[in-house]
Amino acid sequence: MAFHLSLLLSCASSDQASSLATLLARETRPEFEDDLSAEEKALFSAIEDLEYPEAIEPQGDQILISWSEIDGMDFDDLEMLLEAPGVALIGAYEVPDDPMAADDDESMSQFWINESGRPRAVSAAKAQEMLPEGVYHRLVGG
Numbered sequence: 001m002a003f004h005l006s007l008l009l010s011c012a013s014s015d016q017a018s019s020l021a022t023l024l025a026r027e028t029r030p031e032f033e034d035d036l037s038a039e040e041k042a043l044f045s046a047i048e049d050l051e052y053p054e055a056i057e058p059q060g061d062q063i064l065i066s067w068s069e070i071d072g073m074d075f076d077d078l079e080m081l082l083e084a085p086g087v088a089l090i091g092a093y094e095v096p097d098d099p100m101a102a103d104d105d106e107s108m109s110q111f112w113i114n115e116s117g118r119p120r121a122v123s124a125a126k127a128q129e130m131l132p133e134g135v136y137h138r139l140v141g142g
Helices: 014-024 038-047 075-082 124-130 135-140
Strands: 002-010 055-059 062-068 088-096 110-115 118-122
Touching: 002 075, 002 135, 014 038, 014 055, 014 062, 038 075, 075 088, 088 135, 110 124, 118 124, 124 135
Parallel strands: none
Antiparallel strands: 002 062, 002 088, 055 062, 088 110, 110 118
16 A cells, blocks of 8 residues: 555646546546546546545656555556557656555665656665656655
């Protein structure tokens, strides 16, 4: 379980990023997929069981999604979203429920990067080195 989880995704288009934002938001997430297009149905089935995010920020063909104080959800729960057509992970950042239980400062949080189309867990130092410029700070909120 995570105390905080931020995710930056690349979408096939700005329209797909906007659709994803609409489907994720509490105010606009449909209860049923009946009136959705085929592309929206694929996205909806990937996110329908996710908690509502605290923040959703589409920008062009990218979308930053953040959850805080979430119960029973962590990065592994995003697998279907990360496998949705047209969606690709840029980076993710997670702080577990009890970061103080970590053995050292590096273990207090976890980052993921996209490596050959698959998420790979890396340290904070490695994330700063490998993520595109500015992404690290967008993920950690700084």
